[in-house]
Amino acid sequence: MAHSMPDEWKPALRAYLRKRGQEERDTLRPTDFTDAVSVRLPDGFVVTVNAAIYLVDPARDQLLVFSERYGPQVFRLTGLQVTTMPAVPAARAAAFFSPGP
Numbered sequence: 001m002a003h004s005m006p007d008e009w010k011p012a013l014r015a016y017l018r019k020r021g022q023e024e025r026d027t028l029r030p031t032d033f034t035d036a037v038s039v040r041l042p043d044g045f046v047v048t049v050n051a052a053i054y055l056v057d058p059a060r061d062q063l064l065v066f067s068e069r070y071g072p073q074v075f076r077l078t079g080l081q082v083t084t085m086p087a088v089p090a091a092r093a094a095a096f097f098s099p100g101p
Contacts, residue, residue, distance in 0.1 A: 003071025009064050012055040028053070033068040035084040042079035049073070051087045 005013050005026060014024045017032075033051035040046050052067040056077065063075045063082065 003066070005066065006064075006072055009055055009057070009066075009072070012057060012064075016053065016055055028066065028068075030068060034087055036087045037065050037067075038083045038085070039063065039065060039075060040081040040083075041075070047073075054082060054084075 005028065010026045013026065013028070018024060022032075032053060035052060036048055036050045037052040037054045038046060038048040039054075047065075049065050049067045049070070051069065052065050055064045055066070056062075057064070058077065061077045063077045063080055065073045065075070067073070
């Protein structure tokens with residue numbers, strides 16, 4: 001399923017890609033999703049998204065987590081803690097996150 005980067009986030013995406021030594025573009029490729037992003041919300045709830053990137057817009061007080069599978073998710077930036085780790089390969093992730101019996 002293809003997801004589009006929201007227009008208001010495209011400048012931040014271009015800057016993110018430049019910082020990583022890639023060409024400027026308004027779209028993401030499967031090879032861009034090398035991390036899992038973990039967001040700790042102010043109430044302590046943690047959201048971890050595999051195969052994702054994150055972008056920050058302090059002026060709008062927003063954090064965007066964009067995953068290959070689910071597309072964009074926007075969070076209010078205030079009070080968040082964000083960490084990244086290497087993404088889990090799809091086969092391992094499917095086994096790890098599959099529902100129990």
